[in-house]
Amino acid sequence: MTLPRPLFSWTLPALAFLPTLPLLALLPRGLPHLLPPRDLDVVLLTGTLALGGSLLALGLGLVLAYLALRGGVGPLWEIPLLLNYLVPPFVTGMGVLFSLQTLGLEAYGAPGILLAWTLHYTPLAYLLLKPQVEGALPLLQAARVHGVQGLRRLRAFLPPLLPPLLVAGGTLYLALLGNFGVPAVLGLPERVYTLPTLAYARLTNPLAQDPLGEAAALGLWLGLLALPALLLSRPALLEAQAALPDRPHPVSRLLFALYALASLGLSLLGLLREALFNPYTGALDPAFAQAFAQPLFRQGLLHSLLLALLATGLLLGLALLLKPFPRTLKALRGALDLNYLMPGTLLGIGLILLLAPTPLYGTPWLLLLAYLLNFAALALRSLEAGARVEGAVLAGRVHGLPFWRSWLRLGYPLLLPSLFAGGFLLFPLAFAEVTLSALLYAPGAETVGVAALSALNGGLYREAAALGLVLAGVAALGLLGRPRW
Amino acid sequence: MRAFLASLVLGAAALAQGTLTLYTSEVLADVNALVEAFQAQRPGVRVQVFRSGTGEVVAKIRAELEAGNPQADLLWFANEEFLKELAQKGLLRRIPPTVPGYPVQYAQGGGLYYEVRLLYNVLAVNTQRVKTPPTSWRDLLKPEYRGLLAMPDPNFSGAALATVGTLAARFGFGFLESLERQGMRIEQSNPVLQQKLARGEYGIAITTDFGVRQEVAKGAPLAVVYPRDGAILVPTPVALPSWSRNPELAGQFLRFLLSPEAQRLFAERGYYPVMPQSPKPKGAPEKVVGVRATFADSKTLERFNALFGLRR
Numbered sequence: 001m002t003l004p005r006p007l008f009s010w011t012l013p014a015l016a017f018l019p020t021l022p023l024l025a026l027l028p029r030g031l032p033h034l035l036p037p038r039d040l041d042v043v044l045l046t047g048t049l050a051l052g053g054s055l056l057a058l059g060l061g062l063v064l065a066y067l068a069l070r071g072g073v074g075p076l077w078e079i080p081l082l083l084n085y086l087v088p089p090f091v092t093g094m095g096v097l098f099s100l101q102t103l104g105l106e107a108y109g110a111p112g113i114l115l116a117w118t119l120h121y122t123p124l125a126y127l128l129l130k131p132q133v134e135g136a137l138p139l140l141q142a143a144r145v146h147g148v149q150g151l152r153r154l155r156a157f158l159p160p161l162l163p164p165l166l167v168a169g170g171t172l173y174l175a176l177l178g179n180f181g182v183p184a185v186l187g188l189p190e191r192v193y194t195l196p197t198l199a200y201a202r203l204t205n206p207l208a209q210d211p212l213g214e215a216a217a218l219g220l221w222l223g224l225l226a227l228p229a230l231l232l233s234r235p236a237l238l239e240a241q242a243a244l245p246d247r248p249h250p251v252s253r254l255l256f257a258l259y260a261l262a263s264l265g266l267s268l269l270g271l272l273r274e275a276l277f278n279p280y281t282g283a284l285d286p287a288f289a290q291a292f293a294q295p296l297f298r299q300g301l302l303h304s305l306l307l308a309l310l311a312t313g314l315l316l317g318l319a320l321l322l323k324p325f326p327r328t329l330k331a332l333r334g335a336l337d338l339n340y341l342m343p344g345t346l347l348g349i350g351l352i353l354l355l356a357p358t359p360l361y362g363t364p365w366l367l368l369l370a371y372l373l374n375f376a377a378l379a380l381r382s383l384e385a386g387a388r389v390e391g392a393v394l395a396g397r398v399h400g401l402p403f404w405r406s407w408l409r410l411g412y413p414l415l416l417p418s419l420f421a422g423g424f425l426l427f428p429l430a431f432a433e434v435t436l437s438a439l440l441y442a443p444g445a446e447t448v449g450v451a452a453l454s455a456l457n458g459g460l461y462r463e464a465a466a467l468g469l470v471l472a473g474v475a476a477l478g479l480l481g482r483p484r485w
Numbered sequence: 486m487r488a489f490l491a492s493l494v495l496g497a498a499a500l501a502q503g504t505l506t507l508y509t510s511e512v513l514a515d516v517n518a519l520v521e522a523f524q525a526q527r528p529g530v531r532v533q534v535f536r537s538g539t540g541e542v543v544a545k546i547r548a549e550l551e552a553g554n555p556q557a558d559l560l561w562f563a564n565e566e567f568l569k570e571l572a573q574k575g576l577l578r579r580i581p582p583t584v585p586g587y588p589v590q591y592a593q594g595g596g597l598y599y600e601v602r603l604l605y606n607v608l609a610v611n612t613q614r615v616k617t618p619p620t621s622w623r624d625l626l627k628p629e630y631r632g633l634l635a636m637p638d639p640n641f642s643g644a645a646l647a648t649v650g651t652l653a654a655r656f657g658f659g660f661l662e663s664l665e666r667q668g669m670r671i672e673q674s675n676p677v678l679q680q681k682l683a684r685g686e687y688g689i690a691i692t693t694d695f696g697v698r699q700e701v702a703k704g705a706p707l708a709v710v711y712p713r714d715g716a717i718l719v720p721t722p723v724a725l726p727s728w729s730r731n732p733e734l735a736g737q738f739l740r741f742l743l744s745p746e747a748q749r750l751f752a753e754r755g756y757y758p759v760m761p762q763s764p765k766p767k768g769a770p771e772k773v774v775g776v777r778a779t780f781a782d783s784k785t786l787e788r789f790n791a792l793f794g795l796r797r
Contacts (some may be wrong), residue, residue, distance in 0.1 A: 189672065189677055201640070203541075203643075277682060278703070279683070280705050280706065281704050295512065349548055352545075352548045352549065352552060353548065355552075356552030356553070356554040357552055361554055441532055443507075443530070453511075454513045454536060454537075457537075457674060458511075458676050459677055459680045460514070
């Protein structure tokens with residue numbers, strides 16, 4: 001029995017090279033600006049914030065995954081938690097801003113950014129970790145059977161979880177490093193910069209000598225910060241395996257529900273107040289009609305929906321196609337990682353420089369291409385980090401199933417949770433993408449991110465809050481259609 | 486999906502029939518109203534808008550020029566220096582002044598670009614926090630206004646760049662240093678500043694007049710003060726680039742902006758129209774003493790950034 005050779009093994013270098021072209025086009029522009037080193041404080045702050053945020057989200061996600069499994073939390077109670085992630089990051093940022101203002105607290109600056117990131121990305125950590133925790137739960141049961149009690153049981157439980165924790169941590173860290181929306185809402189007004197927002201500020205500085213070069217240099221710093229996460233992309237070790245049924249713990253379920261509701265409240269209450277009440281008179285005065293009187297908002301919603309569906313579908317299809325060829329998958333993902341890590345602004349400018357002379361420019365297809373390049377790494381990673389199904393596939397093949405049928409019948413069904421997690425990760429990112437679309441959208445084909453950013457830049461806080469609530473509503477509808485496993 | 490594909494197909498087809506692509510820093514709601522009015526007059530014509538801050542609009546045009554595929558048929562933003570740069574390279578098209586009665590002083594580019602309405606930088610006051618408003622720029626240095634003042638970031642806002650340049654040119658850079666000692670804060674943009682002013686975070690702001698009037702219309706406790714010694718008139722002209730694929734339509738849109746209907750729309754939205762016979766914005770004085778802005782050069786901006794600890 002011979003396994004098929006990796007797909008296109010000889011074309012791999014070419015494949016890996018192509019997606020990095022837009023960024024390579026920027027490299028010669030950025031290098032001259034690296035020395036003497038500037039902005040080291042922003043480099044440090046960005047790294048610290050991303051690391052801190054990842055650890056917080058990872059810790060909370062792990063606890064929540066444990067509570068959910070112990071408490072037998074059903075899909076219904078997961079909805080408020082997952083909503084936090086389906087809402088675009090800049091909406092979470094606005095929600096934190098308005099909520100903290102209501103409470104009389106300062107929302108701008110590093111603590112606010114950290115809070116918004118934690119609220120927003122903890123559900124992602126939860127989704128990435130839950131299958132892994134489920135795989136490790138039998139260890140807890142085994143420990144109990146052997147009389148190990150209390151915290152000491154963690155010594156049996158945590159070590160096998162470490163590799164998936166690292167992989168999930170890498171995913172989170174990269175998401176935070178590249179995030180633009182939250183620091184744009186909670187940092188920029190007080191001039192607290194992270195690397196992506198500083199690159200954006202440099203790029204749009206009317207007086208900069210070489211805005212493209214200075215922004216590219218910041219992108220190179222970002223790449224440096226991302227390196228450790230690149231090295232963490234080992235596949236998970238735990239095999240998907242059902243735990244023995246255990247009595248659900250009501251306290252676990254209660255704690256889970258409390259966190260889910262509290263985090264959602266912190267994101268949404270401020271938005272509700274801002275969208276529903278006139279800030280000057282305090283009277284009930286919903287801003288929804290004003291928001292949707294803007295043709296841009298309506299068009300933006302439609303265009304983003306279509307673009308995000310297309311991008312998510314194409315990318316997950318590619319990931320499934322490549323999953324049986326782990327080496328090809330990893331090589332391609334490694335090359336595409338760069339596109340995801342670099343601030344979208346750089347990919348955007350790189351694409352303009354590369355493709356502006358072609359007929360692709362000025363059409364929505366350019367933006368679709370940018371989305372594909374930007375998010376491909378996440379799609380591939382989500383299946384790479386998923387449960388290992390090769391054993392099951394191999395078993396199928398031993399019993400005489402052909403290669404693809406073995407994957408279709410045995411491998412892919414086991415990957416469904418990872419696939420869902422991947423789609424859950426990709427769709428909202430593409431739907432509410434701001435940075436790339438701001439630069440690349442074809443006039444007349446605006447995205448919802450562009451519409452929201454315009455509203456925020458233009459001081460239309462109340463309309464932006466209304467739009468944010470509508471996006472949260474769309475997200476909730478999406479969750480209703482979620483398949484159950 | 487069908488609508489999306491249709492928009493793709495239409496987008497290509499409309500290019501031949503009559504599509505106008507406008508790159509602007511104009512406030513979105515305002516430019517939408519104008520575009521709708523123009524499209525209503527000209528069925529079959531489609532106006533596409535790329536709207537962002539002046540800095541980003543200029544960055545996009547620069548990148549497109551470098552790539553050799555510029556898209557905009559019409560330009561409208563607050564960076565006259567960039568327009569001059571384009572004019573020097575022969576990249577602006579002269580538009581014949583075919584609108585009778587247009588005041589020549591607003592065609593500074595000698596027919597290369599035109600003001601279509603007037604935008605002033607003024608003193609905006611939160612009437613709940615400040616009972617006796619300042620009446621001139623120098624009044625801002627009075628002890629009673631200490632810690633109440635803010636302005637937008639000149640690195641982001643073209644209008645704020647005009648404020649810094651004009652105040653430094655008229656009163657010397659020392660005036661800005663005195664404002665810093667008065668505790669002046671820097672906010673990101675005009676709209677954000679106006680929101681914070683309206684909500685009482687500040688007492689006085691150096692900001693655009695029309696934006697304050699729009700907030701007043703929503704019930705904000707604000708007032709516009711045109712300084713006795715001259716509000717700052719910020720140039721935000723409209724220009725027609727030589728690469729425009731539809732210069733005829735672009736010229737028609739410019740003339741529409743100067744038509745009585747568009748001029749009335751400007752006034753309704755709080756701007757002073759540029760044409761002499763047009764109505765004035767609600768609650769605005771009949772006559773304004775204006776000083777044409779000087780944009781800050783990079784040296785002045787660098788000093789300002791160092792003074793206020795702004796990063797660039």
